[in-house]
Amino acid sequence: MRIIYNMKSGNLSDTAEFLLLGLSEDPGLQLILFCLFLSMYLVTVLGNLLIIMAIIYDSHLHTPMYFFLSNLSFVDICFTTTTIPKMLVNIQTQSKAISYTGCLTQICFVLTFAGLENGILIMMAYDRFVAICHPLRYNVIMSPRLCGLLVLLSFLISVLDALLHTLMALRLSFCTDLKISHFFCELAHILKLACSDIFLNNIFVYLVTSLLGVVPLSGIIFSYSRIVSSIMKIPSAGGKYKAFSTCGSHLIVVSLFYGTGFGVYLSSEATHFSRKSAIVSVIYTVVTPMMNPFIYSLRNKDMIGALSKLISRISSFH
Numbered sequence: 431m432r433i434i435y436n437m438k439s440g441n442l443s444d445t446a447e448f449l450l451l452g453l454s455e456d457p458g459l460q461l462i463l464f465c466l467f468l469s470m471y472l473v474t475v476l477g478n479l480l481i482i483m484a485i486i487y488d489s490h491l492h493t494p495m496y497f498f499l500s501n502l503s504f505v506d507i508c509f510t511t512t513t514i515p516k517m518l519v520n521i522q523t524q525s526k527a528i529s530y531t532g533c534l535t536q537i538c539f540v541l542t543f544a545g546l547e548n549g550i551l552i553m554m555a556y557d558r559f560v561a562i563c564h565p566l567r568y569n570v571i572m573s574p575r576l577c578g579l580l581v582l583l584s585f586l587i588s589v590l591d592a593l594l595h596t597l598m599a600l601r602l603s604f605c606t607d608l609k610i611s612h613f614f615c616e617l618a619h620i621l622k623l624a625c626s627d628i629f630l631n632n633i634f635v636y637l638v639t640s641l642l643g644v645v646p647l648s649g650i651i652f653s654y655s656r657i658v659s660s661i662m663k664i665p666s667a668g669g670k671y672k673a674f675s676t677c678g679s680h681l682i683v684v685s686l687f688y689g690t691g692f693g694v695y696l697s698s699e700a701t702h703f704s705r706k707s708a709i710v711s712v713i714y715t716v717v718t719p720m721m722n723p724f725i726y727s728l729r730n731k732d733m734i735g736a737l738s739k740l741i742s743r744i745s746s747f748h
Contacts, residue, residue: 436696445511445605446530446608446620447527447528447529447530447608448505448527448528448533448537448608448609448610448615448620448623449524449526449527449528449608449609449610449614450520450526450527450528450610450612450613450614450615451609451610451611451612451707452517452520452521452526452612452613452708453708453719454559455739460521460524460685461503463521464518464521467514467517467518467716468518468715469516470509470517470717470720471515471716473515473720474506474507474716474719474720475507475510475511475586475721476508477720477723477724478503478504478506478507478719478723479503479507479521480723480740480741481499481500481503481721481722481723481727481733481737481741482500482504484733484736484737484739485497485499485500485734485739487499487737487739487740487743488735488739488740490732490734490736491732491733491736494557494572494574494577495557495561495676497560497574497577497677498550498553498554498557498577498581499554499726501550501581502547502550502551502554502722503722503723505543505546505550506719506722507546507719507720508539508543508546509540509543509544509547509715509719510715510716510719510720511538512536512539512540512543512614512716513613513614513716514716515559515593516528516532516536516614516617516732517613517614519573528615530713532615533615534596534600534613534615536615537592537595537596537599537616537617537620538592538593538595538596539592540614540615540616540617540715541588541591541592541595541617542589542591542592543588543589543594544588544691545584545587545591545642546584546585546588547687548588548642548646549580549581549583549584549585549587549588549646549686550584550685551574551646551650551680551684551687552646552649552650553577553581553584554581554680555556555649555650555653555654555680555684556649556653557572558653558657558676558677558680559653559656559657560572561657561676562657562660562661562673562677563656563657563660563674564639575621587642591638591642594634595617595631595635595638596633597635598631598634599620599621599631600618601626602620602624602626602628602631603619603624603625604623604624604625605623605625608623609623610623611708612707612708612711613708614682614715616711618635618667621635636646643688643691643692649678650684654677656682657673660673663674675729679725679726679729679730682725683718683721683725683726686713686714686717686721687702687714687718688719689712690710690711690714690718691714712742
């Protein structure tokens with residue numbers, strides 16, 4: 431006999447819970463996973479906070495590129511905070527449960543911050559395109575007003591997208607099998623568990639993926655094709671290296687974020703939403719936000735200088 435919970439009735443939010451199976455059910459690995467993800471979370475928060483504070487306190491970094499970078503660091507902190515703390519609590523309490531309300535809330539926030547990260551990466555590509563291809567007009571085009579409006583627009587689009595997905599999930603019914611082979615509630619896994627018709631949900635997912643995923647990625651590729659073309663026209667090798675170095679960090683982050691993000695969704699059907707896809711998703715939900723401060727600072731003399739000044743200032747208070 432199959433029992434079905436209908437979200438419309440409100441009973442699911444009161445009685446049923448989803449079960450997050452995590453990355454492994456091996457009891458011997460739980461302590462290792464807890465320590466590993468706690469360390470990664472602390473590094474992510476601390477690293478990105480240092481980036482934000484360094485940009486705020488160093489007036490030389492008050493430029494569009496670092497404005498977008500500070501916003502990216504803030505989004506990375508929020509992105510990881512929506513998933514890792516719940517995972518750590520579940521491991522610590524030896525509980526896999528997450529309430530229907532908690533699961534739906536997590537989906538909404540994950541989609542919001544993933545969309546924001548996507549939007550900021552596009553803005554950073556556009557910033558580099560204008561800086562290299564139209565250097566004389568850079569200050570006019572990339573005005574503080576435009577930068578602020580771009581971030582605000584990205585935020586509104588991301589929130590709207592997340593809310594629409596969440597509201598459409600309210601119409602779904604679920605059977606008694608509410609096990610999710612993941613360490614957080616991901617929309618694709620929730621749709622897979624639904625007993626009701628998910629045709630409209632899938633259509634919306636594919637439409638949004640095309641509009642907010644494929645189209646922006648195509649824009650980034652186009653921007654960098656123009657950037658490479660402009661750089662190749664620079665006569666000196668030193669000039670070419672300097673131009674490429676300003677884009678290298680961004681390209682690495684874009685490759686990690688889009689490569690693993692699209693990889694998870696393209697392979698999800700083939701792997702039947704197994705833990706393999708969950709492990710791959712760790713890269714774009716946890717590893718990439720953790721690596722961003724290192725990627726953007728290790729090869730950036732201005733950022734290294736700003737971080738050194740900030741650390742010296744903090745140390746002087748003690």
